Amino acid sequence: MYVHGRNLEQKENHKTKYRDEASRMYLGEIREKYDNWKLANENIIGPGIAKNEGDGAVIKRRVELLNKYKNFIDQQHYAEKFDSRSNLHSSVLEEFMYYLFRDLVSEFSKNALIGKSHTFKDIFFRSDNYRDMLSSPNALVERKDHDFAIGVRINSTMNCEGSQELENHAWDIPAVAIECKTYLDKTMLQDAATAAEQLRYRNPNAIYIVVAEWLKLTEAVNLRKLKIDQIYVLRKQKNTDREFRYKEGYVKNPIYRDVVEHLFDKVRDYLIFDWEGGINFGLNRGYLI
Numbered sequence: 001m002y003v004h005g006r007n008l009e010q011k012e013n014h015k016t017k018y019r020d021e022a023s024r025m026y027l028g029e030i031r032e033k034y035d036n037w038k039l040a041n042e043n044i045i046g047p048g049i050a051k052n053e054g055d056g057a058v059i060k061r062r063v064e065l066l067n068k069y070k071n072f073i074d075q076q077h078y079a080e081k082f083d084s085r086s087n088l089h090s091s092v093l094e095e096f097m098y099y100l101f102r103d104l105v106s107e108f109s110k111n112a113l114i115g116k117s118h119t120f121k122d123i124f125f126r127s128d129n130y131r132d133m134l135s136s137p138n139a140l141v142e143r144k145d146h147d148f149a150i151g152v153r154i155n156s157t158m159n160c161e162g163s164q165e166l167e168n169h170a171w172d173i174p175a176v177a178i179e180c181k182t183y184l185d186k187t188m189l190q191d192a193a194t195a196a197e198q199l200r201y202r203n204p205n206a207i208y209i210v211v212a213e214w215l216k217l218t219e220a221v222n223l224r225k226l227k228i229d230q231i232y233v234l235r236k237q238k239n240t241d242r243e244f245r246y247k248e249g250y251v252k253n254p255i256y257r258d259v260v261e262h263l264f265d266k267v268r269d270y271l272i273f274d275w276e277g278g279i280n281f282g283l284n285r286g287y288l289i
Contacts, residue, residue, distance in 0.1 A: 001102075001115045003147075004095040007088055008034055026081055030073060030088075037069040041099040047264065049107045049272055056257075059100070059264060063257045066096050070255065076246045084182070093180040093211065097148040100260070104268055105150055113172055117149040120171040121198060136165050144195060149174040150267070151206075174199065176267055177208050183239040184212035184231065186221065196227040205275045211263065213255065214239035232263050 011018045012027050044062060047055040070092060082088040098115055105114045121144040127133035137158040151174035158167045177199055179192050189210070196208035207229040216239035223231070235253040244250060282288030 001098050002038065002095055003098070003116050004088075004091040005034060005038060007086075007091045011082075011086070011088070023081060026078055030078065033069060033072050037065055040065050044099075046103050047268070048103050049268070051268075055264075056261065059261050060257050062096075062099060063255055063260050066092075067254050090180065090182050093182075093213070094147045097178055097180065097211070100264060101150060101267065104264075104271070108271070111153075113149060113151040113153050113174070115148065117146050117151070117172045117174065118143040119146055119149055119151070119174045119177065119199075120144075120154075120202060122202070134160055135163050136160060137167050139167060139169060141169055141171060143172075144198065146174060146177045146195075147180040148178040150176040150271070173203060174206055175203075176270065177206060179208075179210045181210065181212040183214040183216045184210060184233070185216040185239075189217065189221070189226070189231075193226040193228055196229075200227060205277060207267075207270055209263070209266075230263075230266060232259055234259050 008027065008031060011023075012031070018024070018027060041062060044058060046052070046058045073089060073092065079089065084090065094116060101114065105112045120141065122142040123139055124142070125133075125137055125139055127136070127138045132138065137160060139158060149172065151172060154171045154173055156169045156171065158169070159165060177195075179195070181188055192208070192210050199206050199208055208227065209229055210231045211234065212232070213234050214237055215233045234255040236256055236259065237253040240250065245252065279288065
């Protein structure tokens with residue numbers, strides 16, 4: 001759930017990296033601001049399943065807290081000390097997704113899956129020989145990492161007919177999968193489109209969303225051919241390379257409240273309404289897709 005906090009803790013406790021004086025000082029400064037950001041978000045309640053007039057104010061406050069923390073952690077000296085490979089900066093957005101949807105999901109069930117997840121992608125069966133095949137399913141589950149997911153964990157027990165040998169598996173099945181990016185370029189978009197298509201093969205009712213701070217795409221991209229349900233660009237701004245982002249005169253847009261509200265409303269509506277689909281549903285209408 002606390003992806004960014006866990007990333008920070010790993011750096012604080014790393015045995016070989018981040019041991020120099022500057023790293024220790026920077027991590028201490030970030031830790032103080034992170035703890036305040038986490039506490040402030042946990043003290044906010046909502047939004048939940050019911051649509052209330054106060055939902056906008058709640059999201060506004062969460063976005064204000066996110067902008068304040070992002071402005072702090074995105075300072076040049078932190079960005080240069082902890083580069084993109086460290087995932088320190090990108091994990092902020094992943095943890096924000098948890099705060100945004102936490103109370104909504106918990107109203108459905110305290111056991112619901114929420115947060116970073118290794119979700120079900122495929123299953124296959126591989127025995128060493130026919131005798132082995134008769135005694136145990138030998139199931140192997142292929143998983144796909146998602147930055148953020150809302151769904152359910154399924155516990156499964158398998159055995160072969162006539163055999164008392166049991167095989168236990170646990171699968172995370174997403175209803176909503178969200179990929180979080182600092183910026184979205186063409187290669188990232190293609191990877192996301194492939195992941196979205198694979199998700200639909202196994203869970204046709206699932207929705208797949210990409211959330212990025214900045215966009216690094218040209219007009220020569222056909223978004224309509226992709227299986228992605230929506231792409232959100234939180235800053236409504238094209239990406240600028242980091243070295244230019246700190247030049248005097250550069251204007252960095254904030255993360256916009258209305259974009260976050262649209263994201264929340266889309267996910268909430270998806271979760272609270274019945275999902276259309278299936279042969280019988282289509283047969284009653286007379287058209288199947």
